[in-house]
Amino acid sequence: MTTSPPRRMRADARRNYERLLTEAAAVFAERGVDASLEDVARRAGVANGTLYSHFPTRQALLEALLRSSMENLAATARELRDHPSAYEALVTWLRAAIVHTTAYRGLAAPMMRSLKDETSELYAACQAVLAGGEALLSRAHAAGAIRADATPEDLYALVNAVAWAGEQTSPEQGERLLTFSLDGLRPT
Structure with a gap:
């Protein structure tokens, strides 16, 4: 399945x-993200077959759209490993992950x-992002800045919950939920 353009793609195909x-x-x-793919093809001025030849599934199209954003999010996690505050590094990364997850309405569920x-098609990219968050979480655990029982999966669920809440209500409500959650992640 094709999610990135082959190196030797005709100019019109590219x-x-x-x-x-x-x-x-x-x-x-x-x-x-559940919008009609036929609408995507129509707006792009191509036939449905052209869309499906490049992106055989909705997930393949999402992966192509999100690839660089997810790579950037993983890179952000790597850069934040050297931040002086393990807690602030983790919070900064969580906020970046929430921004990423709210790029398209309805993205939280497929993620x-x-x-x-x-x-x-998104699995490998999700794993790379999760690994970045896990490294920051491990550092925060070692610094005693985060509850010992917080897991990487908890962080991923938190990001998605905040993104979903922001979509369903308002970004302000999502921010409040994040603040409450961050308070709950602090060690007791």
């Missing part, structure tokens, strides 16, 4: 690929499903 990604980003931002679905 334009179609890029146009599909651009229009998918716009459609998913407007209507959520959460992809965490454990090894057949998902």
Whole structure:
């Protein structure tokens, strides 16, 4: 399955690929990740077959859209490992992860499903992001800044819960939920 353009793609095929990604980003931002793929193809000015030849599944299209964002999120985690405060590094990363997860309405659910679905196109990227969060969490554990029983899976669920709450109510409510959760992550 093709989620990135082959090195030797005809110029018109590359334009179609890029146009599909651009229009998918716009459609998913407007209507959520469950929006019609036919709408994506129509807005890109291509036939449905062209869309499916580049992105055989919705997950493949999401993976292509999210690839660089997820790589950046994993890189952010690596950069934050040297932050003077283990707690602030973790909180900064959590906020970046929430911004990533709210890029498209409805993204929280597919991201959460992809965490454990090894057949998902998003699985490897989710694992890299989770590993980055795990390293920051381990550092926060070692510094005594976070409860000892907090797990990487807890952080991923927290990111998705805050993103979902922000979508369903308001970003302010999502921020309040994050603040309450961060208070709960502090050691007792």
